[in-house]
Amino acid sequence: MAHYNLQINGRAYEADVEADTPLLWVLRDNLGLVGTKYGCGIAQCGACTVHVNGAAVRSCTLPVSAAAKSKITTIEGLSANGDHPVQVAWNEVDVAQCGYCQAGQIMSASALLAKNPKPTGAEIDNAMNGNICRCGTYHRIHEAVALASSKLK
Amino acid sequence: MLNLLKTNRRNFLKITATAGGGLILGFNWSGADASTMGMINASDITGSGPAEAVDFNSYLAISPDNVITIFSPNPELGQNIKTSFPMIVAEELDADWSKVKVVQAALNAKKYERQLTGGSGAIPHSWERLRKAGATARYMLMEAAAKRWGVPSSTLKTNNGMVLNADGTSGLSYGELATEASAIQIPAEVKLKEIKDFKLIGTAVRNVDNPEMITGKPLFGMDFYREGMLFAMIQRPEAFGMKLKSVDSAAAKVMPGIIDIVTFRNNVAVVGKSTWQVNKARKLLKIEYEKEGNIESSSDHDRLFKELLESKEATVRRKDGDVDNAFKTAAKVITREYQCPFLSHSPMEPMNFFAHVRADGVELVGPSQTPEAARTETSKLLGIPPEQITLELTRLGGGFGRRLKTDYVTEAAELSSILKAPVKVIWTREDDMTGGSYRPAVRYRFDAALDTNGKLTGYKLRGVGINVGNATREDNFPSGAVDNLLIDSVEHKSPITTGAWRAPITNFLAFAEQAFLDEVAMAANQDPVKFRLDLLDKAKKSPVGAIKYDIDRMKGVIELAAEKSGWGTKKNLAQGFSVYFSHRTYVAQVAEVEMIKGNPVLQKIYAVADCGIVVNLSGAKQQVRGGVVDGIGHAFFSNLTFKDGAAEQKNFNTYRLIRMKEVPEIDVHFVNNGIDPTGLGEPALPPTGGAVANAIFKATGKRLYNQPFTKQEEMKGVRLGERL
Numbered sequence: 001m002a003h004y005n006l007q008i009n010g011r012a013y014e015a016d017v018e019a020d021t022p023l024l025w026v027l028r029d030n031l032g033l034v035g036t037k038y039g040c041g042i043a044q045c046g047a048c049t050v051h052v053n054g055a056a057v058r059s060c061t062l063p064v065s066a067a068a069k070s071k072i073t074t075i076e077g078l079s080a081n082g083d084h085p086v087q088v089a090w091n092e093v094d095v096a097q098c099g100y101c102q103a104g105q106i107m108s109a110s111a112l113l114a115k116n117p118k119p120t121g122a123e124i125d126n127a128m129n130g131n132i133c134r135c136g137t138y139h140r141i142h143e144a145v146a147l148a149s150s151k152l153k
Numbered sequence: 154m155l156n157l158l159k160t161n162r163r164n165f166l167k168i169t170a171t172a173g174g175g176l177i178l179g180f181n182w183s184g185a186d187a188s189t190m191g192m193i194n195a196s197d198i199t200g201s202g203p204a205e206a207v208d209f210n211s212y213l214a215i216s217p218d219n220v221i222t223i224f225s226p227n228p229e230l231g232q233n234i235k236t237s238f239p240m241i242v243a244e245e246l247d248a249d250w251s252k253v254k255v256v257q258a259a260l261n262a263k264k265y266e267r268q269l270t271g272g273s274g275a276i277p278h279s280w281e282r283l284r285k286a287g288a289t290a291r292y293m294l295m296e297a298a299a300k301r302w303g304v305p306s307s308t309l310k311t312n313n314g315m316v317l318n319a320d321g322t323s324g325l326s327y328g329e330l331a332t333e334a335s336a337i338q339i340p341a342e343v344k345l346k347e348i349k350d351f352k353l354i355g356t357a358v359r360n361v362d363n364p365e366m367i368t369g370k371p372l373f374g375m376d377f378y379r380e381g382m383l384f385a386m387i388q389r390p391e392a393f394g395m396k397l398k399s400v401d402s403a404a405a406k407v408m409p410g411i412i413d414i415v416t417f418r419n420n421v422a423v424v425g426k427s428t429w430q431v432n433k434a435r436k437l438l439k440i441e442y443e444k445e446g447n448i449e450s451s452s453d454h455d456r457l458f459k460e461l462l463e464s465k466e467a468t469v470r471r472k473d474g475d476v477d478n479a480f481k482t483a484a485k486v487i488t489r490e491y492q493c494p495f496l497s498h499s500p501m502e503p504m505n506f507f508a509h510v511r512a513d514g515v516e517l518v519g520p521s522q523t524p525e526a527a528r529t530e531t532s533k534l535l536g537i538p539p540e541q542i543t544l545e546l547t548r549l550g551g552g553f554g555r556r557l558k559t560d561y562v563t564e565a566a567e568l569s570s571i572l573k574a575p576v577k578v579i580w581t582r583e584d585d586m587t588g589g590s591y592r593p594a595v596r597y598r599f600d601a602a603l604d605t606n607g608k609l610t611g612y613k614l615r616g617v618g619i620n621v622g623n624a625t626r627e628d629n630f631p632s633g634a635v636d637n638l639l640i641d642s643v644e645h646k647s648p649i650t651t652g653a654w655r656a657p658i659t660n661f662l663a664f665a666e667q668a669f670l671d672e673v674a675m676a677a678n679q680d681p682v683k684f685r686l687d688l689l690d691k692a693k694k695s696p697v698g699a700i701k702y703d704i705d706r707m708k709g710v711i712e713l714a715a716e717k718s719g720w721g722t723k724k725n726l727a728q729g730f731s732v733y734f735s736h737r738t739y740v741a742q743v744a745e746v747e748m749i750k751g752n753p754v755l756q757k758i759y760a761v762a763d764c765g766i767v768v769n770l771s772g773a774k775q776q777v778r779g780g781v782v783d784g785i786g787h788a789f790f791s792n793l794t795f796k797d798g799a800a801e802q803k804n805f806n807t808y809r810l811i812r813m814k815e816v817p818e819i820d821v822h823f824v825n826n827g828i829d830p831t832g833l834g835e836p837a838l839p840p841t842g843g844a845v846a847n848a849i850f851k852a853t854g855k856r857l858y859n860q861p862f863t864k865q866e867e868m869k870g871v872r873l874g875e876r877l
Binding site: 001017018020021022025028029030032033034035036037038039040041042044045047074075076078082087090091094096097098099100101102103106124125126128129130131132133134135136137138139140141142 | 230231232233357359360362363364366367368369370371372373375376378384409427428429430433499500501502503548549550551552553581582583771772775776778779780781782783786804805806810811812813814816818819876
């Protein structure tokens with residue numbers, strides 16, 4: 001067991017966990033931030049995507065010890081009122097079916113737009129290809145990323 | 154406290170006024186006798202503060218502050234029922250949709266009938282009941298307004314949650330009228346809206362859970378945590394046909410956070426304080442298994458399929474005319490075989506369930522497509538009466554049939570009863586893919602007899618399935634259109650657990666049939682679309698045996714798909730056609746493939762669906778698109794194989810699901826013919842593989858007979874799947 005001070009969504013959190021515990025399970029089991037989802041545990045599906053210092057990272061394979069000094073953002077902290085342009089676009093396009101993968105999709109999309117506010121269609125495909133949606137909402141995800149891009153000032 | 158309870162003759166509706174005022178209209182979803190009534194606390198569903206426990210069945214409630222609450226009983230797994238059910242009620246009520254609040258109902262077999270998700274059946278089952286519930290409340294609100302104004306109710310109108318007077322100059326909100334409306338006698342019959350007057354149904358309405366989903370609020374079973382609950386993972390036998398022999402849990406037991414290691418049946422449960430701790434400790438278990446039944450590999454299935462295709466013991470499913478003679482006298486006979494692999498359901502949310510078995514009852518919380526069966530099985534297993542078992546439904550992170558099984562519920566309940574503690578059992582992705590439930594592999598053989606004019610005179614289909622009973626759908630097209638026809642099936646019983654997988658049987662049968670008919674049409678020198686239309690005309694003019702599909706509706710989707718896709722008019726694109734009727738809905742598809750640098754690239758799919766009235770255009774469109782994406786993904790990529798009884802693919806690194814780069818444009822159209830609606834959860838998937846394979850043939854001259862396409866010899870050396 002080790003003690004970690006974590007910077008998540010602009011707040012300080014503390015957790016006593018083993019060093020190899022993936023950030024995903026610290027968020028979910030220890031800190032009650034359950035918006036970040038478990039899907040595969042091997043960084044293949046993207047359901048667990050969070051931002052680490054602004055970059056999209058798969059939290060299921062990131063040991064908490066490697067994240068301790070970083071600025072972490074989860075879906076809960078993407079915006080104060082659920083009004084990040086990507087979230088707004090997700091609602092307007094009515095993207096979700098079951099919804100389980102969508103937090104990860106939104107985190108991948110928002111990381112893309114932070115780096116590249118006007119992505120081409122191919123750039124959207126590339127950035128989002130690591131996020132699986134088993135319901136097959138890919139068209140709407142693509143559409144929502146493009147819409148969010150158009151909303152960015 | 155006001156607590157009115159009136160019952161109409163047909164026992165369809167019940168009414169209650171809440172303590173805080175307002176109208177609660179309970180309607181019996183089954184429409185049957187509702188003599189046994191449950192008690193429920195209404196305080197959390199009205200906007201008007203605490204109310205006493207009231208008697209009713211499922212209901213809609215209108216509170217004085219204008220909030221309309223509608224309970225949605227069916228499990229929501231992405232088919233959008235939690236939005237579309239309340240839309241139907243709100244339509245007939247003429248409610249202001251922005252004031253409607255939807256609440257997921259817990260399991261209650263007394264209040265709800267068919268509280269399950271499967272078979273694309275929820276909408277057709279409940280359509281009329283939901284409309285009547287809304288219309289009855291609207292009638293009572295109008296009567297209340299008529300009373301207050303001292304005018305006949307026939308002079309009044311409603312609009313957007315208001316009752317309006319004749320010239321529309323005065324209005325009363327439903328909230329204002331709710332308490333008075335609760336004193337109105339429930340009508341025995343109520344007039345429903347004309348379809349042309351629908352305002353909400355047929356429009357695109359956003360998912361009611363969007364705000365929670367896009368902000369990461371707890372919605373799913375995985376998100377359910379209870380103070381003091383234990384976490385558990387279960388090591389199940391590594392191969393089907395094996396049983397537990399011995400367990401050495403010494404090393405696992407001393408790992409941090411581990412509370413107990415429990416062995417029951419063939420399961421070894423590692424119980425601890427967090428998911429990661431149990432997952433880690435579990436890897437230190439030393440377990441020996443021994444053989445209990447057949448140990449099968451995919452190569453055994455391949456061999457068995459070929460043997461059983463020749464079996465003399467097939468079960469005849471349908472027989473019309475004289476098949477032997479038709480084939481003896483045929484000018485041309487075409488015989489083809491088709492095979493698909495096992496598939497994992499792989500909903501994005503892995504299996505999980507919370508259980509707390511106490512002395513006075515059992516509490517179950519989690520995602521289930523079939524909560525009543527889960528409770529029944531739990532009851533049987535623990536010997537606790539169902540009345541003492543509650544089951545609260547969370548949102549389901551996908552299902553695809555996997556959550557029609559109750560194994561992951563009962564094992565959680567059993568573990569809790571052993572531990573005497575609340576516990577959540579969590580499956581890893583690997584647990585689900587290796588120890589769960591699968592769409593079984595199947596092999597089909599089709600024979601067609603053509604006469605000298607290219608007329609289809611004989612048709613045979615044999616399906617060899619694993620654990621599925623009848624691997625065919627004997628009454629589907631072209632049955633009824635062929636004079637001489639034989640459809641039979643053979644079954645192999647396997648220890649590998651299998652189950653319903655989105656569009657059971659038809660998810661592959663449709664591919665095989667539609668690919669075969671394409672080839673038969675070519676052999677008969679006929680256009681594949683015209684070939685099907687001619688067969689349907691023949692079925693209409695001189696039907697052979699029973700016809701269990703609507704010929705006109707099937708023709709309707711075929712003709713509209715041909716029109717929308719510009720069938721036969723495109724020069725640089727190879728088009729493939731497919732049409733299928735399943736789960737009461739008709740879907741035709743045209744796939745377009747373009748050759749790019751020698752690779753057949755799937756560019757677009759047109760999908761035309763006849764599901765009758767479209768309830769929610771947004772949900773319906775995505776349901777069709779999602780079904781097509783699912784159809785493409787599993788036809789192209791997914792492949793689950795067995796070696797010595799164990800699944801060889803364990804996670805998404807080796808088990809391929811479709812990704813964004815691999816989806817073509819999908820153009821969705823609805824016939825929307827005013828017929829009562831049917832479901833869309835499944836029917837768009839079955840026709841996809843056939844349309845795609847037929848287009849690939851047009852583009853490359855190569856026929857695909859087996860799935861997944863990307864693994865077939867025929868596609869060696871080409872890039873298949875990705876948009877280039």
